[in-house]
């Protein structure tokens with residue numbers, strides 16, 4: 157693995173990050189609003205899905221993101237991956253990122269699994285020769301059902317098969333930062349165990365991991381540090397054990 161950062165330099169710096177979304181709720185407009193808004197029926201009301209978020213992540217750290225539904229976990233991962241841009245502040249990432257954020261791994265439904273492997277790995281800087289070399293290894297990891305359907309359109313894959321292929325591709329890239337959203341829950345038990353072993357191997361190589369999970373077992377197994385997102389704010393940043401304790405106390409008092 158080649159590093160762009162020097163030892164001790166953070167690989168991710170998130171500084172006062174904020175993003176605003178449209179609430180997307182429609183409501184009846186008053187005559188006055190219709191006149192001023194040119195008759196559109198869309199509500200332009202916005203809310204901050206994340207705000208005032210600041211933290212740094214060092215090389216090789218394994219960070220677990222926790223928080224209730226809608227707390228902003230996936231949104232934060234997307235901003236680190238660079239697929240969403242902030243409205244305030246910045247997320248500075250100094251190494252390449254391999255994200256598995258959407259269930260579909262960002263793959264294109266109309267293309268075959270094989271074409272998606274080449275497309276995704278190519279976008280992450282791998283040459284066709286390099287992909288040829290790793291192709292079998294990727295498909296072996298994804299399993300026999302994926303191998304049987306490797307030339308079928310990706311959209312015909314079951315959700316479990318989609319995640320198998322997504323995880324296999326993302327973790328065979330040479331990117332130093334790996335983002336995994338709550339996608340492993342879809343895989344069956346055997347596959348999840350294989351994924352866990354691979355994540356352990358990636359951490360041993362010194363890669364940096366961000367894991368979103370609602371499973372305490374998974375978070376404790378992989379993450380040493382936790383970030384707790386609550387209502388779009390960073391409620392706590394500490395050891396994974398402390399963060400889970402705090403989160404559990406909050407859940408009980410809800």
Ligand SMILES: Nc1ncnc2c1ncn2[C@@H]1O[C@H](COP(=O)(O)OP(=O)(O)OP(=O)(O)O)[C@@H](O)[C@H]1O
Nearest residue numbers: 177178180205223224225226227228229230231232
């Ligand atoms: N593209 C979007 N447009 C408008 N609102 C959005 C968009 N994406 C996310 N949101 C909203 O932003 C908030 C944070 O969503 P996010 O998916 O980041 O939460 P989460 O912590 O990952 O939740 P979960 O645990 O349910 O996966 C939610 O209120 C969600 O509805």
